[in-house]
Amino acid sequence: MSIRITCEHCGTRPLEEYVYGEVLDVPATIADPAERNLDRAFNHTNPEGPVPEAWFHLYGCRRWITIVRDTATDRIVD
Amino acid sequence: MNEFLERKVRLTWGEQKPTYDVVIIGGGGHGLSTAYHLATRHGITNVAVLERKYIGGGNSGRNTTVIRSNYGVPESIRFYQRSVELYQRLEEETDRWIMHKQKGILWTVHTEAGLRQERARSFINQANGVNTEFLTPEEITEIAPEIDLNVGGGKYPVLGASYQAAASTARHDRVNWALAEGAMRHGVDVLQRTEVIDLIRDGDRVVGVRTNHGDISAPVVVSAVGGHVTRIMDMAGLRIPIRTHPLQAFVTNHYERKFDPIASSLDLGFYVSQTARGEMLAGAHIDQQPSYSYRSGHHFLSSIAHNIQMFLPFMRDLRILRQWTGICDMSPDYTPIMGRTPVDGLLITTGWGTWGFKAIPAGGEAMAELIATGRTPELIAPFSLDRFRNDRTLADRSSSGTH
Numbered sequence: 001m002s003i004r005i006t007c008e009h010c011g012t013r014p015l016e017e018y019v020y021g022e023v024l025d026v027p028a029t030i031a032d033p034a035e036r037n038l039d040r041a042f043n044h045t046n047p048e049g050p051v052p053e054a055w056f057h058l059y060g061c062r063r064w065i066t067i068v069r070d071t072a073t074d075r076i077v078d
Numbered sequence: 079m080n081e082f083l084e085r086k087v088r089l090t091w092g093e094q095k096p097t098y099d100v101v102i103i104g105g106g107g108h109g110l111s112t113a114y115h116l117a118t119r120h121g122i123t124n125v126a127v128l129e130r131k132y133i134g135g136g137n138s139g140r141n142t143t144v145i146r147s148n149y150g151v152p153e154s155i156r157f158y159q160r161s162v163e164l165y166q167r168l169e170e171e172t173d174r175w176i177m178h179k180q181k182g183i184l185w186t187v188h189t190e191a192g193l194r195q196e197r198a199r200s201f202i203n204q205a206n207g208v209n210t211e212f213l214t215p216e217e218i219t220e221i222a223p224e225i226d227l228n229v230g231g232g233k234y235p236v237l238g239a240s241y242q243a244a245a246s247t248a249r250h251d252r253v254n255w256a257l258a259e260g261a262m263r264h265g266v267d268v269l270q271r272t273e274v275i276d277l278i279r280d281g282d283r284v285v286g287v288r289t290n291h292g293d294i295s296a297p298v299v300v301s302a303v304g305g306h307v308t309r310i311m312d313m314a315g316l317r318i319p320i321r322t323h324p325l326q327a328f329v330t331n332h333y334e335r336k337f338d339p340i341a342s343s344l345d346l347g348f349y350v351s352q353t354a355r356g357e358m359l360a361g362a363h364i365d366q367q368p369s370y371s372y373r374s375g376h377h378f379l380s381s382i383a384h385n386i387q388m389f390l391p392f393m394r395d396l397r398i399l400r401q402w403t404g405i406c407d408m409s410p411d412y413t414p415i416m417g418r419t420p421v422d423g424l425l426i427t428t429g430w431g432t433w434g435f436k437a438i439p440a441g442g443e444a445m446a447e448l449i450a451t452g453r454t455p456e457l458i459a460p461f462s463l464d465r466f467r468n469d470r471t472l473a474d475r476s477s478s479g480t481h
Contacts, residue, residue: 047308
């Protein structure tokens with residue numbers, strides 16, 4: 001079974017209709033602006049667990065939605 | 079004793095000791111290969127390899143076993159070529175049958191842009207000592223008459239291919255076992271079901287690991303973790319340029335005839351080879367979303383099967399037997415990350431994305447040299463973690479999942 005994501009406009013649709021977008025989160029502990037830019041350009045938090053993310057509903061309403069997905073199980077938590 | 083029994087792999091498991099000279103986290107190909115080369119090349123045998131589950135149970139046992147060196151940047155071409163050469167003599171060296179078989183790899187292209195890219199690849203490979211040729215459609219037919227050059231009724235015609243004749247495959251489990259056994263024979267402790275819970279710090283240094291079986295102190299800790307490297311780096315307080323994506327693969331039932339090469343289509347996004355059992359093994363691009371789940375999906379099967387049967391019409395009559403997923407540590411430039419970290423006592427070999435299996439011998443050899451001599455070998459110096467900071471990234475779209 002494919003992962004299904006609920007779009008607030010179109011209802012529950014298969015993941016393949018969407019395009020993934022990472023929500024970047026440079027930690028507040030990095031203060032230096034150059035270091036923040038470096039982190040934003042390359043690093044990822046890459047968590048194993050629930051993570052907020054953005055999805056573009058390319059083959060649907062063509063709008064961005066935000067969800068919380070658990071990367072350990074692929075369940076949509078929120 | 080007959081030859082088969084003499085060459086049977088004998089694994090002798092160690093017991094966890096409180097101190098080692100080197101602790102390697104991750105009992106996959108790269109961890110075992112590092113231990114093997116430490117023991118056989120440098121006489122460093124007071125080494126532990128810690129494996130959370132069982133050896134080769136992660137991506138070292140889930141990949142599609144392609145060995146090749148037709149990369150796109152000189153640093154990578156030289157590195158992978160070293161690995162191709164080490165694989166060619168690994169059976170002889172370990173005296174274990176890893177089912178290494180030279181097959182040749184065809185990267186077919188169906189567009190003008192692809193044509194230019196693969197012609198450039200053959201030139202840059204040859205300039206760096208790798209004999210990758212550029213083939214015309216007629217020459218492709220000589221190597222693999224099964225390929226339909228008129229893919230999709232002429233929609234995606236095969237215009238050419240780059241071809242590395244030295245490309246090969248090997249049985250991934252046997253590679254892991256051969257290296258594990260070789261390391262064990264020299265006294266290395268390979269510890270299964272041993273999970274690292276935390277790194278032990280002394281000031282800024284890492285001086286050991288805490289496992290589910292107790293603490294181990296060691297002056298050198300190497301992360302050879304695949305898939306969960308971010309968790310280990312979190313313990314060290316390091317942020318790294320890795321995102322973990324699933325990659326799916328499948329095999330069909332056996333094709334009763336022989337299919338020689340590893341054939342792939344860059345534009346249609348898949349690669350196929352025949353296993354020793356005759357099954358057709360296919361892999362493709364990574365899933366777009368980062369994930370640690372080993373979930374496989376029907377969408378992958380239907381889309382890839384659709385493309386493959388246009389390219390290799392005989393595969394229409396085959397059935398898919400098994401499907402599985404591995405999780406890949408993707409680096410931003412699709413090049414591995416090897417060497418020191420900003421934390422003393424902690425070394426890293428990661429960023430093996432979808433291209434790690436072929437690098438097992440050379441990766442382990444280089445990491446072992448770094449540990450034994452304290453100097454980063456020239457071969458892997460370009461792959462250091464600080465290349466992102468120093469604006470020395472090595473963008474190279476020469477593996478699956480990079481297009």
